[in-house]
Amino acid sequence: MSASSGIDLRQVSRWYGNVVAVNDVTMQIGPGVTGLLGPNGAGKTTLIAMMAGFLAPSAGSVTLDGAPVWRNVSAYRDIGLVPEREASFGYLTGTQFVRACAELHGLPDAGQAAQQALRTVELLEAASRRIGTYSKGMRQRVKLAAALVHEPSVLLLDEPFNGVDPRQRIHLMGLLTRMGEQGRCVLFSSHILEEVEQIARHVEVVVAGRHAASGDFGAIRRLMTDRPTRYRLASSDDRALAVAVMELDCVRGVQLVSAGGLEAEVTDLGAFALALPPLARAASISLHEVSPTDESLESVFTYLVSA
């Protein structure tokens, strides 16, 4: 594996007609595991396609060690790509598929390289079976083996954990962590916060085609949990409860809802959760419902973009 400084995106935009899929994104993917986090349709696949040389940026530049990736097939000596799409080579065995990829990379000993890659993803046992008979997790692993066979310094994975069962997911995560520890630039996309949290030290967040946040996972997690959240409450006496919760420091506003119940805007989730039950008990109000109204990941992302 040759050392690489990684992939550099400078003011990259991509539009299709009037629709802007990626808007002025500047980021650098260096050694280690990076998570590309964003809701569905945020432009993650578009970004990965541009990093992998399968889409020309409409504006800006995508370079690998200084050389543009688009229309540069020699870049694939350093890039391994695991696309989201299934490999439709169901009629090949795992070994045949990975070996073919090794041959296409012009490796001197393709058979040996294929064995090595299959061993890395722990798929040697099933390697003589046809890919058509594989489970979803095994297919992801055979795709990973194909992408790894030429020991690339950059590994790009589009939604690698989608549809993979939990046990296989843990296995895949372990693999990616190891790849990162070996000094490869590993980038994977996901719309699930917990996945990214488990293996990525560095996170890039994209929302609606824009680069929303970048940095250490902890910092981004804090940004996400410290945001004001709205809670829906229902109780035996909504008006009295509204007065009571307004006394709390962590509550910024309360509104009675015409259909019954109230909505509270909370700045500190933890403090609110601890303070609410004793407060209700002291005022002899029984709580019927306490639920966050905007816990969806989309709302977290929306908050990050506006922050």
Added chain:
Amino acid sequence: MNTTIVRLSVQALFGLKRGVLLGVLPLLLLVLSVVTASLVEGSEAVEPVTLVFGLALVLPLVALLATNGVLGPEIEDGSLVYLLSTPVSRYVVAVSKYVVAAGTSVLLGAGSVVVSALVLELSDPVQALALGLGGVAASLAYCGLFLALATVTRHGTIAGLIYILGFEVLLAPWLPGLRYVSVVELARRVVAVVDESLTLVGGEVSAGYAVGALLVLVAGGVLLAGHRLRSFQLTGEE
């Protein structure tokens, strides 16, 4: 040419149901030839059966199925990415795909044309050779054309079908001017070089022009396909 891509393409072509489909049309031509030979004087049936049904209809359809078989599904489902995310030049990918499609078309399309001619008139091997040569020329040109078509539009098979039935079968035989651009008519000109008795075209198209035009289709088709593959885009699931 890349032997790995050739091998994978052959496996893709014959590993699926399409492999069976590819054999059906040539088989139909042979059955028709045998039946015709038993009913009428074989020598009279060579033109309608071998030339019109075989060379002008079965062969282009085989070429279309073969070409779209080696490239169509991989473009359609995006799995072409696995071949393209390697340092292999995209022109080499196009040439390799072309070799498999053209080879298949020559073997099954032109091959069945030769056998059909022999079944109908065994006493005239020169005629069979002439038709076979025309079949090879047409196979090579059609595959170049259809390869380019498959990379230009997602609906390569339908576009090719419209081209064969609309242009080659319906229009070209009736409009003399189209002889200069119709693959079948150009291939017939090649046939006539070896066996003049089969000439159906007015002699105004020169043999040199016919061969040159067919070669342009081969080279142009493969180059255009390679050029299009250089801009191959990966799209998401949606």
